[in-house]
Amino acid sequence: MTISIIGLGLIGGSFAKDLRIAGLATELLGVDSSQEHAARALQLGLVDRLVSLDGALQQSDVILLAVPVNAIETLLPRVLDAIRPTQTVIDLGSTKFLLAEAVRQHPNRDRYVAAHPMAGTENAGPDAALAGLFKGKTVLLCDLEWSAPDACKTALELFYAVGLKFEFMTSEQHDRHAAYVSHLSHVVAYALSLAVQNEEKAGYAVPRLAGGGFASTVRLAKSSPEMWVPIFKQNREHVLKAIDAFSERVQELKRCLEANDFDKLEALIREANQIRNLL
Amino acid sequence: MTISIIGLGLIGGSFAKDLRIAGLATELLGVDSSQEHAARALQLGLVDRLVSLDGALQQSDVILLAVPVNAIETLLPRVLDAIRPTQTVIDLGSTKFLLAEAVRQHPNRDRYVAAHPMAGTENAGPDAALAGLFKGKTVLLCDLEWSAPDACKTALELFYAVGLKFEFMTSEQHDRHAAYVSHLSHVVAYALSLAVQNEEKAGYAVPRLAGGGFASTVRLAKSSPEMWVPIFKQNREHVLKAIDAFSERVQELKRCLEANDFDKLEALIREANQIRNLL
Numbered sequence: 001m002t003i004s005i006i007g008l009g010l011i012g013g014s015f016a017k018d019l020r021i022a023g024l025a026t027e028l029l030g031v032d033s034s035q036e037h038a039a040r041a042l043q044l045g046l047v048d049r050l051v052s053l054d055g056a057l058q059q060s061d062v063i064l065l066a067v068p069v070n071a072i073e074t075l076l077p078r079v080l081d082a083i084r085p086t087q088t089v090i091d092l093g094s095t096k097f098l099l100a101e102a103v104r105q106h107p108n109r110d111r112y113v114a115a116h117p118m119a120g121t122e123n124a125g126p127d128a129a130l131a132g133l134f135k136g137k138t139v140l141l142c143d144l145e146w147s148a149p150d151a152c153k154t155a156l157e158l159f160y161a162v163g164l165k166f167e168f169m170t171s172e173q174h175d176r177h178a179a180y181v182s183h184l185s186h187v188v189a190y191a192l193s194l195a196v197q198n199e200e201k202a203g204y205a206v207p208r209l210a211g212g213g214f215a216s217t218v219r220l221a222k223s224s225p226e227m228w229v230p231i232f233k234q235n236r237e238h239v240l241k242a243i244d245a246f247s248e249r250v251q252e253l254k255r256c257l258e259a260n261d262f263d264k265l266e267a268l269i270r271e272a273n274q275i276r277n278l279l
Numbered sequence: 280m281t282i283s284i285i286g287l288g289l290i291g292g293s294f295a296k297d298l299r300i301a302g303l304a305t306e307l308l309g310v311d312s313s314q315e316h317a318a319r320a321l322q323l324g325l326v327d328r329l330v331s332l333d334g335a336l337q338q339s340d341v342i343l344l345a346v347p348v349n350a351i352e353t354l355l356p357r358v359l360d361a362i363r364p365t366q367t368v369i370d371l372g373s374t375k376f377l378l379a380e381a382v383r384q385h386p387n388r389d390r391y392v393a394a395h396p397m398a399g400t401e402n403a404g405p406d407a408a409l410a411g412l413f414k415g416k417t418v419l420l421c422d423l424e425w426s427a428p429d430a431c432k433t434a435l436e437l438f439y440a441v442g443l444k445f446e447f448m449t450s451e452q453h454d455r456h457a458a459y460v461s462h463l464s465h466v467v468a469y470a471l472s473l474a475v476q477n478e479e480k481a482g483y484a485v486p487r488l489a490g491g492g493f494a495s496t497v498r499l500a501k502s503s504p505e506m507w508v509p510i511f512k513q514n515r516e517h518v519l520k521a522i523d524a525f526s527e528r529v530q531e532l533k534r535c536l537e538a539n540d541f542d543k544l545e546a547l548i549r550e551a552n553q554i555r556n557l558l
Contacts, residue, residue: 224552268469
């Protein structure tokens with residue numbers, strides 16, 4: 001089948017690499033609003049040809065939307081307007097509910113499959129594309145009852161080919177889950193980066209002295225605002241609740257220190273340690 | 280030279296592995312208050328022989344203290360009481376000021392070198408020992424003006440042999456640095472783990488769905504209370520200040536979301552991204 005990838009960055013580029021390895025696409029077409037990214041993706045061999053969005057819609061069996069979520073919001077209705085009943089469009093965005101609402105009544109809604117592969121790195125652009133990025137990770141598939149069975153089958157084939165495991169939920173459940181297990185981690189890393197950089201300016205903390213622990217905790221703070229501001233905007237309510245829940249636990253740990261209550265601190269750390277059983 | 284390692288866990292065991300590879304020790308002796316850990320370390324070949332603390336003090340040129348910081352606080356004065364002018368004791372603990380004060384007036388203070396290698400993992404015990412753990416990392420060396428030149432030279436030889444880079448500072452500077460670049464990261468990871476686990480119990484967030492981002496941010500939450508409660512206790516003042524500085528940045532990000540001020544959110548994320556230049 002012919003697969004078009006809209007957005008040739010980390011996620012789109014990594015999909016392109018893995019789909020090529022899996023041998024599932026007879027031809028991989030690429031679309032990117034940045035001429036520089038598009039040219040680089042072609043140079044790296046991520047896609048076979050560059051086309052326009054209209055070209056992709058005319059020539060593809062499957063259209064993968066791998067752009068920031070604000071761009072998906074604009075693109076998806078336009079793609080559904082033009083899509084034929086033999087084609088499938090799949091989005092790979094990190095938020096789902098707002099998008100689900102936006103196309104809920106669209107006559108071609110059943111050609112669309114809403115998906116969120118829980119994989120990524122802190123890097124962006126075609127050069128960040130990584131073969132095997134999705135292997136063993138999970139793709140959250142949302143509201144599949146609104147997608148045509150053949151569209152679901154096509155999407156599952158693609159995701160299976162790149163090594164993803166499946167989980168099914170509503171777009172509303174998705175956004176709450178994602179707020180905790182993905183979006184909150186980014187807020188935390190951004191805040192940690194800002195706090196440590198501020199100390200750096202005051203001449204005290206020196207991140208270059210830091211070991212692997214700090215690097216690991218702060219890693220997501222390298223993620224770009226182009227991708228993340230639209231995510232926070234679209235999932236604002238859930239992210240705000242997750243920030244409050246997190247802040248309350250920070251304060252709880254702080255109160256143990258203030259009160260010299262090291263028994264309680266130990267109990268909380270033991271509870272936190274149990275994340276070993278969940279990851 | 281004969282080197283004794285007191286504490287055969289992640290740090291002590293990893294030092295043993297790298298010292299053996301470097302060929303610096305004619306014999307490696309091991310001490311551990313846990314018989315189980317001691318036997319396992321011997322079985323793994325981390326050390327050549329198990330000895331008592333007194334045995335280590337009698338037979339070694341160098342004594343490395345690789346136990347939790349509360350145990351270092353108890354052990355170091357005892358080791359200094361018995362140490363000979365040809366021997367060197369080095370501690371590898373994560374806090375420094377309280378310890379520095381405790382032995383400042385000891386007649387054998389100059390046989391002691393205060394060090395903190397900024398390397399580790401979230402795992403503990405002899406099985407967590409990792410060859411190459413220290414390679415390319417930094418060791419913070421504190422108050423070297425109070426250590427004898429030959430003791431400094433011995434310590435630097437050992438640290439150089441395992442691939443560590445050197446940074447020099449006072450124990451007071453160390454504790455403030457460490458609060459930001461190491462201890463705060465642990466508080467943040469513990470709080471994130473607690474918040475997400477709470478959602479898990481409510482049936483919403485599901486950490487097993489999480490991608491690499493959450494796993495990276497929360498990794499340090501697996502670190503044991505045996506090691507970390509004493510660190511927080513000994514560096515309480517600086518950790519409390521670091522928590523406040525961090526919490527203020529979380530609230531700043533939250534206020535952007537509450538006020539729908541996405542321009543300011545973008546600016547803060549761009550600032551946070553600059554951690555790329557420091558790591």
